[in-house]
Amino acid sequence: MKLDRRNFIGTGVAIAAAMAAPTVMASGKPRVVVVGGGAGGATAARYIAKDSKGAIDVTLVEPTRNYYTCFFSNLYIGGFRSLDSIGHSYGNLATEYGINVVHDWAVGIDRGSKTVSLAGGATLNYDRLILSPGIDFIDGSVDGWSINAQNKMPHAYKAGSQTELLKAQIEAMPQGGVFAMVAPPNPYRCPPGPYERVSMTAHLLKASNPTAKIIVADPKPKFSKMGLFQEGWGSHYSGMIDWIGSEFGGGNVSVDPGAMTVTIDGEVTKVDACNVIPAMKAGRICEIAGITEGNWAPVSGHTMQSRIDENIHVLGDACAQGDMPKSGYSANSQAKVAAMAVRGALTGSKVFPAKFSNTCWSLVDTNDGVKVGATYEATDEKIAKIDGFVSKTGESADLRKATYEESIGWYSGITADMFG
Amino acid sequence: MLKYLLIISTVLIFGLFSGFVHSDEVELSAEILNLEGDPEYGEYLASDCKTCHKVKGSSPGVPLISGVDRKDLIIALHAYKQKIRKNPVMQMMANRLSNEDIAALAIYFEGLK
CATH class of the missing domain: 3.50.50.60 (FAD/NAD(P)-binding domain)
Incomplete structure (x- = not known):
């Protein structure tokens, strides 16, 4: 007879009753x-x-x-x-x-x-x-990034402290600073997620840091709701967001969390906040x-x-x-x-x-x-x-x-x- | 024998999220409107609805459907299925429902008082 902790009743009377009827105790x-x-x-x-x-x-x-x-x-x-x-x-x-x-x-x-x-x-x-x-996350999928760098360059793709950290880093950007996102390859959690995040980051920056820039390095040639997002980026955040798809070298990316740089197709950019969403x-x-x-x-x-x-x-x-x-x-x-x-x-x-x-x-x-x-x-x-x-x-x-x-x-x- | 009932409406204030007013746009036979639904099957189908529609209480943008009159639900779902009501999520969800599915859902949700 196996004693199951959750079926173990904590009073003497109940124990006695249970002992008399062992089927009650076995789950x-x-x-x-x-x-x-x-x-x-x-x-x-x-x-x-x-x-x-x-x-x-x-x-x-x-x-x-x-x-x-x-x-x-x-x-x-x-x-x-x-x-x-x-x-x-x-x-x-x-x-x-x-x-x-x-x-x-x-x-x-x-x-x-x-x-x-x-x-x-x-x-x-x-x-x-x-x-x-x-x-x-798949180790080594973004050159230069590892889970040890997640405080410098958060993924924020498991919600909680990572999301708080990313938001705080965006808010701490200097006026006219640069936010970079390294978007993930397919398949990954929440296909429109990175692009909604770009939109929300732009919304945040537009109010507090309107000269800031957003660069997205993407290993894909297209993404979920692409036409809808690009329409919205044009109408709400004109000139703020530079999306670099795979056809323009967006998949050829490495990061240096120590130096806070992102290299896209050979071009090094100093960034003030960086969201790396690795392959999954x-x-x-x-x-x-x-x-x-x-x-x-x-x-x-x-x-x-x-x-x-x-x-x-x-x-x-x-x-x-x-x-x-x-x-x-x-x-x-x-x-x-x-x-x-x-x-x-x-x-x-x-x-x-x-x-x-x-x-x-x-x-x-x-x-x-x-x-x-x-x-x-x-x-x-x-x-x-x-x-x-x-x-x-x-x-x-x-x-x-x-x-x-x-x-x-x-x-x-x-x-x-x-x-x- | 098919007797067609013309469902007479109150005005649709905002055609997208109109809740459960009767629509003058959907014609349903008495047979469809009075189809006996299986509540157990309805409960299974309803699990799909409950992703958005809370069992208790409503939220902005998603109306309460628990406890709604069976016939109102049947009319609403057929109106979405026939693309008379315009919400694309609801059109899509209703599109795969048979007359029996709709009757089952309606009897189940009516019972959730």
Whole structure:
């Protein structure tokens, strides 16, 4: 008989009662461990706990007690949101949904014995494991930059202190100073994210430092919502932003965090703030679990199960699934399919065909919101796009304002869907 | 027997985010309007809606749909599906919904008082 700490009842009477009925003490319930408490992991944990009504034991492993969403963190840089307004705790998931929230790092996975080991020394058993660790950076992908340089040249692509640091560095730029961004190669988290960040940085500088310049070195020839962003950069921030795409050497870039220089296609520029967004890969725990191929963890779109281990589901940025962009909305959508599949497998609940959707809103300037979205279905090969839309250039100010307001509603909705 | 109901409207103040006023633009048969939805299936489909629509309370830009009258929801979703209502996110979401899907969603959300 195994003693489960959470089922251990702390009074003498209760213990005596439990001893007389050992089945009460042994958990007996199927166990799900979720690693990562972002848009994928928090949603999956909540839906499994909520919909199984206590029939499944859910443990959520997330190192941070206060989780800052990467989505809307650019709006903090632009001054449209406070950092507090994008921070969320796990209190409701524990108290309202009975999820065992463990603030620790998952450092090992034994797929044979179906256990997750934590940095603090504990070991968790699972029947199904859900990995939603987000992204990590590929070492050496930007010449001259390493994670040791992240204070000099922040990535700010995991929200929180990095985002605060980047904003502070932009605000500390001298009048007429230079902000540089090294944009990432595909595929990466939040395709419009770097360009919304450029917009928000320009918005911030326009008010306090209008002669400042923004240089973007990009290894890509084009990017998400390119026409929309470039239209907005021209109308709101004319002459401020110099985007250098791959055709003009934007991919041939190195940085020197000590000297605060950026070299683009041989030309050295002294910069006052620099945002380096390196190439990305699945969160390291996926590599540790041995479920990656290349940089990402391949999954079946029907259930979000790993193609390598059917007892593991991978969600969000970390998985290779097909046509969906790596976004918080996508992770949230995938989490619901995975939660349904996990409940079906562990408790025999009804399973419906997988459906997915995504929309990414971006803010270009005050009340100037744009969006792109699509719906998806699972095929045997991948998650395949069905239908989609994108905002158009030249839209009315009223429509752009409504789009921005819709994004605020979405933020409120998705964070309630994640954290309860 | 198909009896077509013309749904008579209050004025759409702002066609994009008009909430759940009846529209004079969408014609639905009594059969579609009275289709019996499966709330369990509706709950599954509704998980897609809840990314933006909070179960409790509304937010600027995204209306409350919990507890809304079933027929109003059916009309709204068909109006988006037929591209009468203009919000592209909602047009896209409604586009893949069958008449049965819409009935299931409507009965589910009506029950969320």
